[in-house]
Amino acid sequence: MMISIREVARRAGVSPSTVSRVMNGTANVDPIKRERVLAVIHETGFAPNELARALFKKSSKIIGVIVPNIENAFFGELARVIEEEAYQNQYRILLCNSLNDTKKEILNIQTLNRLHADGIIIMTNSENLAAQIGNCQIPFVILDRKIEGLDEIAFIEADHYKGGRMAMEHLMDCGCKQIVCIRGPQKYSSGQQRFLGYCDVCKEHGLQAQWLDCDYDYEEGLTAAEALLAQYPDVDGILACNDMVAIAVYKILQSRGYRVPEDIQLMGFDNIRFSRLFTPEFSTIVQPIKEMGALAVQIILKYVQEESFEKENLFDVSLIQRQTTRRKAEANEKQ
Amino acid sequence: MMISIREVARRAGVSPSTVSRVMNGTANVDPIKRERVLAVIHETGFAPNELARALFKKSSKIIGVIVPNIENAFFGELARVIEEEAYQNQYRILLCNSLNDTKKEILNIQTLNRLHADGIIIMTNSENLAAQIGNCQIPFVILDRKIEGLDEIAFIEADHYKGGRMAMEHLMDCGCKQIVCIRGPQKYSSGQQRFLGYCDVCKEHGLQAQWLDCDYDYEEGLTAAEALLAQYPDVDGILACNDMVAIAVYKILQSRGYRVPEDIQLMGFDNIRFSRLFTPEFSTIVQPIKEMGALAVQIILKYVQEESFEKENLFDVSLIQRQTTRRKAEANEKQ
DNA sequence: GTTATTTTTGAAACCCGTTTCAACCATTTA
DNA sequence: TAAATGGTTGAAACGGGTTTCAAAAATAAC
Numbered sequence: 001m002m003i004s005i006r007e008v009a010r011r012a013g014v015s016p017s018t019v020s021r022v023m024n025g026t027a028n029v030d031p032i033k034r035e036r037v038l039a040v041i042h043e044t045g046f047a048p049n050e051l052a053r054a055l056f057k058k059s060s061k062i063i064g065v066i067v068p069n070i071e072n073a074f075f076g077e078l079a080r081v082i083e084e085e086a087y088q089n090q091y092r093i094l095l096c097n098s099l100n101d102t103k104k105e106i107l108n109i110q111t112l113n114r115l116h117a118d119g120i121i122i123m124t125n126s127e128n129l130a131a132q133i134g135n136c137q138i139p140f141v142i143l144d145r146k147i148e149g150l151d152e153i154a155f156i157e158a159d160h161y162k163g164g165r166m167a168m169e170h171l172m173d174c175g176c177k178q179i180v181c182i183r184g185p186q187k188y189s190s191g192q193q194r195f196l197g198y199c200d201v202c203k204e205h206g207l208q209a210q211w212l213d214c215d216y217d218y219e220e221g222l223t224a225a226e227a228l229l230a231q232y233p234d235v236d237g238i239l240a241c242n243d244m245v246a247i248a249v250y251k252i253l254q255s256r257g258y259r260v261p262e263d264i265q266l267m268g269f270d271n272i273r274f275s276r277l278f279t280p281e282f283s284t285i286v287q288p289i290k291e292m293g294a295l296a297v298q299i300i301l302k303y304v305q306e307e308s309f310e311k312e313n314l315f316d317v318s319l320i321q322r323q324t325t326r327r328k329a330e331a332n333e334k335q
Numbered sequence: 336m337m338i339s340i341r342e343v344a345r346r347a348g349v350s351p352s353t354v355s356r357v358m359n360g361t362a363n364v365d366p367i368k369r370e371r372v373l374a375v376i377h378e379t380g381f382a383p384n385e386l387a388r389a390l391f392k393k394s395s396k397i398i399g400v401i402v403p404n405i406e407n408a409f410f411g412e413l414a415r416v417i418e419e420e421a422y423q424n425q426y427r428i429l430l431c432n433s434l435n436d437t438k439k440e441i442l443n444i445q446t447l448n449r450l451h452a453d454g455i456i457i458m459t460n461s462e463n464l465a466a467q468i469g470n471c472q473i474p475f476v477i478l479d480r481k482i483e484g485l486d487e488i489a490f491i492e493a494d495h496y497k498g499g500r501m502a503m504e505h506l507m508d509c510g511c512k513q514i515v516c517i518r519g520p521q522k523y524s525s526g527q528q529r530f531l532g533y534c535d536v537c538k539e540h541g542l543q544a545q546w547l548d549c550d551y552d553y554e555e556g557l558t559a560a561e562a563l564l565a566q567y568p569d570v571d572g573i574l575a576c577n578d579m580v581a582i583a584v585y586k587i588l589q590s591r592g593y594r595v596p597e598d599i600q601l602m603g604f605d606n607i608r609f610s611r612l613f614t615p616e617f618s619t620i621v622q623p624i625k626e627m628g629a630l631a632v633q634i635i636l637k638y639v640q641e642e643s644f645e646k647e648n649l650f651d652v653s654l655i656q657r658q659t660t661r662r663k664a665e666a667n668e669k670q
Numbered sequence: 671g672t673t674a675t676t677t678t679t680g681a682a683a684c685c686c687g688t689t690t691c692a693a694c695c696a697t698t699t700a
Numbered sequence: 701t702a703a704a705t706g707g708t709t710g711a712a713a714c715g716g717g718t719t720t721c722a723a724a725a726a727t728a729a730c
Contacts (some may be wrong), residue, residue: 002472015710020688029706045470050449051390052686056715060386062429070405071415071608080406083432087439092446094397097418097428111427114385128697135380138336145343218612247612254614265560276610277553277582278587339716350680359722387716391685663682 003046012040018231018246023048026285036281054116063300064112064120064138066105073272074242074289075123078143082121082295089301091118102126113138119300125188139303141296146189154299156292156313160190163285163317167239167267170283170319172205174265176237177329181211182224182249184241191216191241194269198239214245221248229256234265243275246282250324266324280323288315338381347375358383389451398635399447399455399473401431401440407551408607408626411476411525416628417456423637426453437461448473454635460523474638476631481524489634491627491648495525498620498652499532502574502602505618505654507540509600510663511572514606516546517559517584519576526576528550529604533574549580556583564591571599578603578610581617585659601659615658623650 009016014033021027024039029037039044054060063086067075083093088191094117096108106123109132112120113218119139122129130149141154148287171179181198184191195211202209214224221240227246228235240246244270250260258264260280268275268284275282292315321327344351349368349572357372375381389395398421399606402410418428431443440459444467447455454474457464465484468475476489489630506514515620516533519526531545536543538581545567549559556575560583563570575581581603584596593599603610603619610617627650637644 004581004685009710016687017689018708021709024688026688027709030708033709047445047449049390049451049686050446051386051395051451052715053688055384055386055390055686055717056688058715065430069415070418071411073406073408073411076406076411079430080404080432083405083430087431092443093430095400095414095418095428097415110382110387110426114382116384116386158707251612251614277586278613279586311458314603340718352680352719353678356679359718361718362679363677368679384716387685388718390687390716391718393685546709575690576725 002049003044003050004152005046008037008040008044008046011044012036015031031062050138056117059118059304060116061091061113062094062117063091063297064094064108064111064117064122066098066108066122066124068098068100070095072099072232072244073092073274074270075165075270077289078123078293081290082297083326085297089297091297091301100125101129105129106132109133109136118304121296121300125185127187131308139300140161141299143292143296145192154309154311154313156299156315157189158287158292158315158317160193160317161197163269163287164194164239165196165201165287166184166317166319167194167269168201169316170321170325171237171239172263173327174200174237174261174325176265178235179207179210179239180215180228180232181209181233182221182228182241182245183211184214184216184245185318186213194241216242217242218248218286221245225249225252229253236267236293238264238268243270243272243282243284246324247274247278247286249279250280252280260324261326265326268324271277271320276322279293282321283322283325286318286320288317337384338379340381340383343372343375343379343381344468346379347371360451373630393451394453394639395451396418396426396430396454397447397450398632399429399431399443399452399457401433401443401455401457401459403433403435403458404540405430405432407579408609409579409605412608412624413458413628416625417632420629420632424632426632426636435460439464440464441467444468444471453639456572456631456635458522462522474635476634478631479525484668487646489644489646489648491631491634491650492524493616493622493627493650493652495528495652496532498604498622499574500536501652501654502529502534502604502620503533503536505656505660506572506600506602507536508662509572509596509598509660513567513570514542514545514572514574515563515567515570516544516575517556517563517580518579519549521548522607529576530567549576551577551579553579553583556580557587560584560587564588573599574602576604578607578617578619579603580617580658582609582613585613585615585617590620595659596661603659606655611657618657618660619655621653621655623652626650 005016005019009019019037021029022034065082070076085091098105113136121141121143123143136195146157148156183195188194198211212224212228214220238249240249246266260266268282271284271286275284299309340351340354344354354372356364357369359492400417405411421428433440448471456476456478458478478491481490481492518530521527534544547559547563549555573584575584581601595601603617606619606621634644
């Protein structure tokens with residue numbers, strides 16, 4: 001059933017080389033023969049075996065994408081952008097859900113290596129991966145994270161530090177006096193930098209930094225929110241480490257009868273789609289997800305084409321005020 | 336750098352065939368030679384080229400997954416389950432985001448065909464795809480949809496009809512008198528069946544079916560909700576075609592000052608993760624996403640292993656009452 | 671000790687598209 | 701008209717595991 005290039009050649013009365021040249025336009029072919037070949041391809045529905053081509057070319061036109069969890073809205077949005085950008089450049093996406101399991105990550109990197117993937121876009125934390133990434137000849141792009149000790153690898157990150165600062169400054173503009181930070185995992189640069197931004201603003205205003213630890217995750221957010229209320233009963237501003245945690249915090253606040261933003265104001269981070277769909281809509285820090293994902297693919301394309309590219313890519317962030325915070329001026333107007 | 340099986344063979348003083356046999360355990364090998372081979376593999380870090388293997392075996396250990404949009408929580412959850420099940424069986428996932436673009440779907444099916452994917456799990460509507468799927472020798476599984484005229488293809492679906500009935504009956508139990516259905520696209524079997532369930536319950540109770548059309552999508556949900564309020568000002572129960580639309584409806588209701596569930600009760604469909612995270616938590620119909628995704632992979636594995644499998648797979652649904660509906664009995668208790 | 675049987679082993683063919691290289695044909699130029 | 705230049709073309713090699721098949725080695729049977 002599946003027909004080969006040799007069979008096409010036989011039927012068209014030419015050599016396989018000529019068929020290859022017709023398909024790829026890699027050399028001139030006598031117009032009469034070209035037509036014969038195209039006719040045979042058309043009537044047999046011949047489709048070249050991509051594995052054979054990839055084997056010879058040492059390129060499978062596949063980009064590996066390793067995310068912690070595709071179910072997570074932030075990574076879902078990134079995956080969507082990456083797939084789209086790749087598709088437009090005739091690349092396909094091999095998706096791996098690592099669940100932050102280093103063993104699974106390594107296994108997936110090995111698989112991609114053996115499949116001669118043309119690049120790997122990875123969103124992970126594991127410093128343990130440094131070695132693995134180091135002796136892989138595939139180009140890597142590390143997205144939304146930064147791993148120390150890998151000077152040769154391209155990074156793409158939002159300016160988490162600035163985001164942390166902006167979020168904190170915004171809560172102060174909103175008149176909050178007791179602002180507590182639910183900081184993200186300190187093993188991730190995003191968690192570190194956001195928290196650092198918060199701390200620096202505290203310092204500049206002579207405030208004492210107040211924080212709790214939390215994973216980037218809804219369930220953890222519930223626990224953290226309860227601990228927060230117990231520990232800081234007079235809190236009036238909460239800086240959540242991301243939108244999912246902010247959603248969890250809201251749920252707890254609401255069940256305890258706190259009003260947002262009247263009693264407690266709340267900031268998220270990431271601007272995932274749901275932060276806008278929620279009622280109330282969440283004030284948050286915007287990461288340019290679309291641009292970041294597209295750049296990740298672009299870097300791999302440039303690597304393949306041996307063009308140069310920037311290794312360190314820091315994307316600017318911005319703040320969107322929605323319904324969980326209210327500037328002092330606006331609050332006064334309403335009074 | 337990248338070493339081949341022939342080089343391993345040379346260094347171990349055996350033939351490539353023997354190395355292959357050691358790696359795959361396809362035949363007995365003299366223990367001394369086996370050790371020599373394993374030692375060389377270990378010290379060189381040799382990893383067999385998966386493309387060469389796949390070329391010969393005509394199997395790439397890749398399963399294609401075509402979803403309308405990975406950003407959509409429902410498909411994100413399905414993709415996650417599918418990836419996990421595939422991974423546990425040494426398969427990898429090639430993800431395609433079709434955006435319901437038939438051209439893109441066809442192109443992706445062709446790519447998967449040329450890559451000798453071992454199976455394709457597709458969530459799509461296009462009847463136009465029937466022909467394409469028909470003359471593909473790869474096993475297909477159609478998930479969450481049903482396409483008429485493809486008797487040979489495996490389908491996996493939740494019992495949308497029952498779900499539609501249950502949702503409607505629940506709203507009636509909750510004392511709603513004016514129940515309007517925001518029905519999903521009638522080109523999908525899910526849209527048809529859910530609506531049919533609603534209609535049948537109406538008929539059985541001598542009620543007039545009242546409905547509006549809407550896509551499975553938040554933005555469309557906003558429009559539909561506004562139209563609904565204009566058209567049916569005395570509505571007191573809304574049956575949304577899925578959770579995303581229910582979220583949109585809630586947003587409109589809330590902005591217009593309606594209370595849920597006191598003034599209007601609201602049912603979703605799918606039980607996506609966010610339906611529980613929202614405030615209020617949404618009453619909805621549960622599709623067994625996990626089981627459905629796992630079965631899709633299992634069917635492909637069975638096909639590959641030439642075992643038999645069920646072609647028509649209808650999964651049972653159930654109802655979860657949360658905070659957007661309230662049974663009459665409960666309402667009375669509270670009075 | 672010899673023959674029969676089983677196990678191990680490697681050479682070569684295979685999967686299939688691509689590319690190189692030399693042969694071939696058709697123009698141009700001298 | 702002969703030599704030189706340029707464009708077409710196909711045979712063969714290539715990429716790298718896998719498998720077949722027959723030879724070689726080892727064991728069993730007589």
